[in-house]
Amino acid sequence: RSRIHDFYNIDHVLSKVKLANKILVITGAGISTSLGIPDFRSSKGFYSKLESLGLSDPQEVFDLELFHTDPSIFYSIAFMILPPENIHSPLHSFIKLLQSKQKLLRNYTQNIDNLESYAGIHPDKLIQCHGSFAFATCVTCQYKVKGEKIFPAIRNKEIAYCPKCNSTRLKLLKNDEVSYLPESYGVMKPDITFFGEALPRKFHDSIKKDLLDCDLIISIGTSLKVSPVADIIERVPPKIPQVLINRDPIDHCNFDVSLLGYCDDVASHLCQKLGPKWNIPHPKYS
Ligand code: OAD
Numbered sequence: 001r002s003r004i005h006d007f008y009n010i011d012h013v014l015s016k017v018k019l020a021n022k023i024l025v026i027t028g029a030g031i032s033t034s035l036g037i038p039d040f041r042s043s044k045g046f047y048s049k050l051e052s053l054g055l056s057d058p059q060e061v062f063d064l065e066l067f068h069t070d071p072s073i074f075y076s077i078a079f080m081i082l083p084p085e086n087i088h089s090p091l092h093s094f095i096k097l098l099q100s101k102q103k104l105l106r107n108y109t110q111n112i113d114n115l116e117s118y119a120g121i122h123p124d125k126l127i128q129c130h131g132s133f134a135f136a137t138c139v140t141c142q143y144k145v146k147g148e149k150i151f152p153a154i155r156n157k158e159i160a161y162c163p164k165c166n167s168t169r170l171k172l173l174k175n176d177e178v179s180y181l182p183e184s185y186g187v188m189k190p191d192i193t194f195f196g197e198a199l200p201r202k203f204h205d206s207i208k209k210d211l212l213d214c215d216l217i218i219s220i221g222t223s224l225k226v227s228p229v230a231d232i233i234e235r236v237p238p239k240i241p242q243v244l245i246n247r248d249p250i251d252h253c254n255f256d257v258s259l260l261g262y263c264d265d266v267a268s269h270l271c272q273k274l275g276p277k278w279n280i281p282h283p284k285y286s
Contacts, residue, residue, distance in 0.1 A: 007241045007256045014273050016216050022105035023098055024214040026232060028053050030221020031091040031245060032263050035084060041223050042248075046081055053077070062224040064196035068139070068184045075159045077192075083113035084155050085132055092119035093218065093280045094267035099125055106206060107215050110222060110229050112192045112209050114147070117282070129203050129229050137191055138162035139184050150188050160188040199228065211235055220245045221263050224253055 007016070017023070038046045046116040047058035053073060060066050069072055075163035096119045098104040107126050107226035111118055114132040117123075128134075143164045161169065165186030172181050193199055217236055224230040233253045236242060241270040244255040245266045259266045 007255060010259065010270075010273075011239075013109060013243050013257050013259065014270065017103070017244075017270070017274065020216040022102050023103050023216045023218060024105050024210055024232075025095055025098065025107045026217065026219040026222060026224075026229065027091075027095070027107060027111060027116075028111045028220070028224075029111060031113060031117055031263055032083075033221070034089045034091075034262065035087060035115070036114060037081065037083065039221070039223075041225065049080060050077060059195060062192070062194045064194040067189060067194060068182065071187045071189075072185050075154065076157050079157060082110070082151060083115060085148070086118055088115045088119040088283050090264040090280050090283060091267050092116060092121075093283055094271065096120050097271070097278065097280060099250045102279060106210050108203070108207070108229060108232065110226065112190075126199070126205055127197055127203050131191045131200060133190050133192065135191045136160065136188040138165055139189050140165050140186050144191075145188065147190060150190065153188075160190045162186045164189055171188020203228075203271050207232065207235075211237065213239060216240065217242045218245060219243070219250075219253075219255070221250075222246070224250055 029037070029045075033039050038044065038049070040046050042048075050058040050061060052240055053061070055061065061074055061077055070221070087215075095104065095116070099121060102123050107116060109126065110130050111244055112128070112130055112132045113173075114128070114134045118135070126230050135144055135147055136150045137144045139208075139273055141162060141164055143162050145163070148209050153160035167182065169186040172185075211232070215231070217240055219233065224233060233242065242255045244250055244253070244258040246258070246260060246265050247262060249258060251262060268280060271280050
């Protein structure tokens with residue numbers, strides 16, 4: 001991507017944010033780490049904690065086929081990324097502030113913690129590209145429950161079973177018909193997009209149009225390693241300024257401006273510079 005506009009420092013970011021009214025915000029795990037939720041690929045991230053599972057690639061914990069073969073693997077580690085409820089970070093508040101100021105076109109989040117909803121990001125403004133823990137669905141009968149219903153099982157590192165299918169499952173097991181029973185029979189799967197699953201329709205329905213409509217891109221707290229979200233950056237028309245806010249530099253994408261640091265701090269700094277009407281409300285704990 002060659003630079004076609006004079007846009008390379010924080011003052012330019014501030015002036016673009018002031019002028020913009022269709023900001024496309026891409027977010028990842030880094031916006032929730034200040035709440036104690038690990039990101040995925042950092043040295044102390046979620047994937048670094050999975051060595052004992054003996055997988056060839058830790059990403060396999062989100063592999064659909066493996067989930068069907070042995071759901072206990074996912075349920076043995078999911079507690080580590082279980083989202084806290086009714087809490088969000090200052091960065092979530094920053095996105096909410098962009099929304100309140102009619103500047104947010106859309107927030108494409110790769111996060112599955114659903115904290116954007118607690119922060120008050122409107123469902124129309126939010127694309128949860130990799131689904132979320134907000135709901136869970138039975139892999140056998142598709143019965144859906146609120147995510148919280150399976151949180152106790154996740155905390156106990158136990159497989160969550162479907163309230164509708166479980167009696168049949170137990171009957172089949174009792175009658176020694178185990179050989180007919182797939183491991184994942186009647187298992188609840190959180191509505192997270194696993195590798196091997198299509199992204200939610202909403203993503204594909206919105207992204208093309210949003211790429212044409214947006215007037216600024218801000219990517220925050222993501223390593224941009226997973227497609228198709230990672231590919232958004234290279235699909236952006238060259239005239240649209242692209243800003244990175246991240247703890248670590250992202251070398252494989254050519255951002256116009258990289259504001260490196262903890263995203264809560266960078267956002268607070270930006271808001272301070274934007275003026276008194278840009279107070280990030282203190283996150284509510286309810
Ligand atoms: P990664 O763990 O790959 O990247 C997180 C990025 O956030 C890193 O570049 C960190 O430097 C940065 N970071 C961490 N804490 C930060 C902070 N406080 N402030 C600013 N930056 C910070 O996570 P994602 O890019 O979100 O898929 O990962 C994308 C997808 O890969 C996830 O959605 C997940 C995973 O497989 C599923 O859950 C299905």
